[in-house]
Amino acid sequence: MKIAALKERHPNETRVAITPDIVKLFIRSKFDICIETKAGLAAGFSDEDYIAAGAKVSKVPLEVIGDADIILKVQPTPIDEKINELSFAKKGALIIxxxxxxxxxxxxxxxxxxxxxMSLELMPRISKVQHMDVLSSQSNLAGYRAVIEAAYHCLGIFPMLMTSAGTILAKKTLVIGAGVAGLQAIATAKRLGGIVQAYDVRQATKEQVESLGAKFINTHLQDCETKSGYAKAKLDSASVKAQNEILTNAAKNNDIIITTAQxxxxxxxxLISKEMIAQMKPGSIIIDLAAGTGGNTELTKADKIVDINGVKIIGYTNFAGLVPNDASRLYAKNLYNVITYAFNDGVLNASDDVIKSMLVTFEGKVVYGL
Structure with missing residues (x-):
């Protein structure tokens, strides 16, 4: 079977879906690998790296994917792009x-x-597929990078510093959402010396937050976790009121807010209203990791930095793409695990519950949501 990858053409995408180390693993598993020239350059991988690993590299996109059985993507190419996997892929090919x-x-x-x-965001949250879960691997890096971005834009420094000229107080950071990204943000902010609070509607996250040295500030809400482990999409009116009170108070008293709720x-x-933002101190920073799906603040703008009376709202939609080398390595290994799980003797096991849950189109039909 042939696996192929074009250079990513989605705006601001710097990652690549296959890395040289994973090329070697695929070849050992009897796959042929072909990639477009310079596909990995933005992530720090040269054509020579791929060739040395055993991949074929071509300047002709049609040659890369025209006869490919599996096409690996990070994000889909916009339909109106001239060079597009949609136009070049053969009937029956699988795009992941x-x-x-x-x-x-x-x-x-x-x-x-x-x-x-197959859409990787639809991976079930069960233990047997953790090694395939790209959302976890990419969110981990996004949480780290969010804190680094906050530190860059901050007008001061994270740790307390005692000098002969006086004492600098540690920056106070609020992390909203204690999932993979939020927990990594907590850990990174603590490593930088910040004072960290965390908020999540799921009471089960309290122990994880506190194990990282942060203060868990949800003390009023009933547990709002679904059976699948996510936060409930809609809270009852009492929970919404309590949440607003908690976050309004926390917004006023923190220098940095990192939101991760999706x-x-x-x-x-x-989660953060414009009224809350108006009460924040000039120089405060909001990093909105949910900007790609609308944002957790009323004033977030995708891929923009908005300044509201000295409060910066940073809404980049691809924080993992700001560390593309490591992000690509993890993503590519996740994909390798998906493919070796999904295919038996070159045939997609579409009846497997995990695979079935991730398929969005199959045999000429849209199956997502059915």
Whole structure:
């Protein structure tokens, strides 16, 4: 079977779906690998690295994916791009990537072309597939990078510093959402010497937050966790009121806020209102990791830095892409694990519950949401 990858053409995407070390693993598993020239350059991987690993490198996109059985993506190429896997892929090819938040009608376009597609965001949250979970690996890096970005834009420093000229107080950081990204943000902010608080509607996260040295500030809400482990999409009125009171007070008293709340396949919940932002101190920073799905603040703008009376709201949509070398390595290993799990003797096991849950198009039909 042939596995192929084009250079990523989605705006601001610096990662690559296959790395030289994973090329070697695929070749050992009897796959042929072909990639477009310079596909890994933005992530620090040269064509020579891929060739040395055993991949074929081509300047001709049609040659790369025209006869490919599996096409690996980070994000789908916009439909209006001249060089597009949608145009070049053969009937029955399988495209795998982060497809869920793609442009409207992309799934219908795949189905019309009889292209099968698998969206990695739909990976079930069960222990046996953790080694395939790209959301966890990428969120981990995003949480780290969010704190680094906050430190860069901050007008001061994170740790307390005692000098002959006086004492600098440690920066106070609030992390909203104690999932993978939030926990890594907590750990990174603590390593930098900050004072960290964390908020999550799921009471089960309290122990994890406190194990990292942060203060858990949800003391009023009932538990709001779904059976799948996510936060409930909608809270009752009493919980919403308590949440607003907690976050209003916390926003006023923290220098940095990092928001991470997202709901797979849906718009991110608004947690920080413009009224809360108005009460924050000039020089405060909000890093919104949910900017790609609408944002957790009322004033977030995707891929923009908004300044509201001295409060910066940073809404980059691809924080993992700011550390593309390590992000690509983890992503590519996750994909390798997905493919070796999904295929038996060159045939996609579409009846497997895990695989079935991730398919968005199959055999000419859109199956997402069915």
């Amino acid at each position: 990537g982060l497809l869920l938040n793609s442009e409207k009608n992309l799934f219908e376009a795949y189905a019309d072309k009889k292209i099968n597609a 709901i797979p396949g849906k718009k991110a919940p608004i």
